Amino acid sequence: MNVKNVLITGANRGIGLAMVRHLLECSTPPTTLVATCRDPAKADDLQKLAESHKNLKIVKLELKNFSDYPKLVETVKSYTGSEGLNLLINNGGTCEKKPGQLFGMPLEELDVEVFRDVLDVNTTAPLYLVKAFLPLLKKAAENNKSKPVGISRAGVVNVSSILGTMGGFTGNPDIYGYRASKAALNMVTKALAEDYKKDDIFFVAIHPGWVQTDLGSEAGYLTSAESVNHMFATLPTLTVEHSGTLVSYDGSAMEW
Structure with missing residues (x-):
């Protein structure tokens, strides 16, 4: 990977830490x-x-505190100067969990605040982080005109999941919040790609596989390092034709 300025959310453990x-x-x-x-x-x-x-800068961010986003942008700008932000990786996420269960919660037990919390973290936060960082993403795209549209120039990677796809529906159905939030994130990715195509900003949603993390549990078939190695081998190969799509960690196209 040859990307100059990068921001990763949820970077203290799991996939985010492995990315760092x-x-x-x-x-x-x-x-x-x-x-x-x-x-x-x-x-x-x-x-x-x-x-x-x-070169590693650790910054405090509670994803649901949307009013803190302008301060975050100013902090990042103090590090990157006039170069802008080349890559925003929206990795931070959450899932509703019933005690003693891997993840998911029967509808009868799903509190509305829990559902809202999952959507706020997994969908609203990525969208509004893009909104907050648009000036820096546009600056990076403008400063790197010689590079093709992609993550090295100016891009956003939204960590999604196969659990948010219709065509690939699999597993237990009672993961309402997580499934809905990732399905919405996929649509947000597509809409953003169309909206900011004119600015040469690249957007992609990526399924990291079933990863052995606190969220994915020890039942996952990939370690965080394995998942990240695959994703970071895939991301540099993606071109403008992939903007607004959902891909798997190994680069294969996925159904919405």
């Missing part, structure tokens, strides 16, 4: 890598990485 590690260790690491999490003081793994990687 991968980018820091690659042959051409980002000039600036902003990793957000709810409580940086408790993000021990991130803090250890920051001690030896000066």
